[in-house]
Amino acid sequence: xxxxxxxxxxxxxxxxxxxxxxxMEILVKSRxxxxxxxxxxxxxxxxxxxxxxxxxxxRLNRAGVRAPRLFAAGVFSIYYEKxxxxxxxxxxxxxxxxxxxxxxxxxIHNAGISHGDFTPANIIIxxxxxxxxxxxxxxxRNSSEEMGIDLLxxxxxxxxxxFKKFMEGYAETARNPKxxxxxxxxxxxxxRYQIRTLG
Numbered sequence: 366x367x368x369x370x371x372x373x374x375x376x377x378x379x380x381x382x383x384x385x386x387x388x389m390e391i392l393v394k395s396r397x398x399x400x401x402x403x404x405x406x407x408x409x410x411x412x413x414x415x416x417x418x419x420x421x422x423x424r425l426n427r428a429g430v431r432a433p434r435l436f437a438a439g440v441f442s443i444y445y446e447k448x449x450x451x452x453x454x455x456x457x458x459x460x461x462x463x464x465x466x467x468x469x470x471x472x473i474h475n476a477g478i479s480h481g482d483f484t485p486a487n488i489i490i491x492x493x494x495x496x497x498x499x500x501x502x503x504x505x506r507n508s509s510e511e512m513g514i515d516l517l518x519x520x521x522x523x524x525x526x527x528f529k530k531f532m533e534g535y536a537e538t539a540r541n542p543k544x545x546x547x548x549x550x551x552x553x554x555x556x557r558y559q560i561r562t563l564g
Contacts, residue, residue, distance in 0.1 A: 378414075378501060383447065387436060394418075395442045411441050414501065419443050421478055421503040428476040431469060431496045448498070450491030454484070454522075460530045463523075466495045467534025470515060473497060475540050479504050479511030484522045513548030520549070 370384030382393045396411040419438035426435055433446035466488055473480055481502025489496045520528045536542045
């Protein structure tokens with residue numbers, strides 16, 4: 366499949382295109398080469414990140430977590446479902462929807478995945494249901510540290526009252542929420558706020 370289509374978004378690491386494939390409009394995320402890196406190293410990094418991201422999406426799809434369906438994966442590109450809706454960051458959410466968003470993160474963690482960038486910019490509200498997107502920083506890891514960071518990122522992105530409702534949904538749905546919530550408190554105490562850097 367060729368990445369011919371209209372550009373939807375462009376980040377530091379990848380471009381996302383809308384293309385026609387499988388008889389529908391889908392999205393293609395293509396990781397861009399970095400001229401400042403040695404080609405062999407750059408190719409290895411892009412291959413690894415694409416492989417991890419596609420593996421995360423496949424695992425979430427298998428677990429029934431609300432995420433775009435993965436259709437195919439190439440060496441540097443991922444082909445997946447285009448969701449219609451509004452980003453959480455652009456929506457006015459009531460208590461019920463905030464709880465659903467907390468439940469969504471718990472389901473991701475239950476599947477053994479840490480998202481790595483779980484913020485209102487990476488949640489789409491589609492037909493009254495939240496879906497998680499963008500798995501570029503995700504890992505297949507049962508790490509309370511990484512999962513605690515997911516909680517911290519959301520806490521820093523919304524008001525305290527919104528986060529309280531979010532946490533109600535998380536605590537109700539997570540299989541073992543206490544270690545993750547304890548880790549969130551530990552991270553906050555040690556002042557770990559510079560969380561991620563991209564290579």
